[in-house]
Amino acid sequence: MADLRAGMKADGLDELYRAHWGRTVAVASHLLGDRSAAEDIVQEAFVRLADELDTVDDPGPWLRTVTYRRALNELRRRDRERAAISRHAATVTDSYPAELVDPIDARLAAALGQLRGNQRAAVLLCWVDEVSTAEAARTIGCSAATVRVHLYRARKALGHALEEEHT
Amino acid sequence: MTRHTADVPTAVRQMVCRTAARVDGADVPPRREVPHAEAYITSSPDARRNRGLAVALAAVAVIAVAGSVLLGGTAGDEVNQPASRPPEVPSRPTDMYDQAFVDITGPMALPREAPPGLEWVFLTAIDGQQNFVAQSGDILIAVCPASTCSYDGQKVLRTVEVDGATFEVLQYSANKVPPFELSPLPEESRRFWDEVEFVTQRPGWLRQEHTPGGLVDDEESGG
Helix, strand or coil, X not given: CHXXXXXXXXXXXXXXXXXXXXXXXHHHHHXXXXXXXXXXXXXXXXXXXXXXXXXXXXXXXXXXXXXXXXXHHHHHHHXXXXXXXXXXXXXXXXXXXXXXXXXXXXXXXXXXXXXXXXXXHHHHHHHHCCCCHHHHHHHHCCCHHHHHHHHHHHHHHHXXXXXXXXX | CCCCHHHHHHHHHHHHHHHHHHHCCCCCCCHHXXXXXXXXXXXXXXXXXXXHHHHHHHHHHHHHHHHHHHHCCCCCCHHHCCCCCCCCCCCCCCCHHHHHHHHCCCCCCEECXXXXXXXXXXXXXXXXXXXXXXXXXXXXXXXXXXXXXXXXCCEEEEEEEECCEEEEEEEECCCCCCHHHCCCCCHHHHHHHHHCCEECCCCCCCCHHHCCCCCCCCCCCCC
């Protein structure tokens, strides 16, 4: 019986992995500007999900929340590290996931990368994952009003990038 | 040319869908199949005329990509699942501090007790030397082997000998100000760094809540 349960759990994880891996890594890559760090974070989220699968009601949103929070922690760590070792700032740069970005998206991806971390998170949460501003605010750790400001500014910045692409 | 910022979310969504397809190793729609931005941000007569068709084509492409990414696995489509990807996720250390600590080699001195008002710490290798850095408010302190560090605006607070090696405790600035412009060290901090004992092994206070990022695992309630 225990073997059967373990088998069902493995099947469930496999299915979740296939369903969510690509999209979650894609979102985290755009959030972090770093594919390998994104894969590490998503993998850690899956490891944790494997441990807690029995207690998680809806694994999709759970994975999303854990991934965003870990990615935001990583962004904050990088910001602090840059500030702390400013003389070495040039060596602590993000490796842009160029291999993941279609050439037609290059300008938009670059513009997204120029936004502040919380703005990027708001954009990806609300526009890609299509969560409410209230839920995005809970994930990011700010108010819903702040999320709306992030989205307003991001819309202007990214719209400008798209306009430049065609001038 | 007029900007249609209302369509920016769609463009971002499409971009991430294409990225997801690349992560999964699926075929990525070429540009002609996904008109993308020109359908959304131009307002010339031609563009307006073609816009409806372009948006429809883009929507179909996005649905196809998203569908293959999100549902392909459950439908048993092996195209989206590279053979090299393990079906089960191998375990790896999740304690970021442990990860950083493992990467550090060489002489290192760490305070036996937590500095007052500590917000975060990190361990880093600079010019081949191991450094311990702690931040409390706007105070940055580094501990590194003597005469090896060159932080901006650094000021030596103390020289200590630990396990036969000499280390310096430095206050420095993240903003390249000269030493005399460093934030004055609060009395409590000054006393701490003057008196604290240093060790070369990981002290008990240095646990995960002091990992880079400074936040406790707050995803406990994730989802």
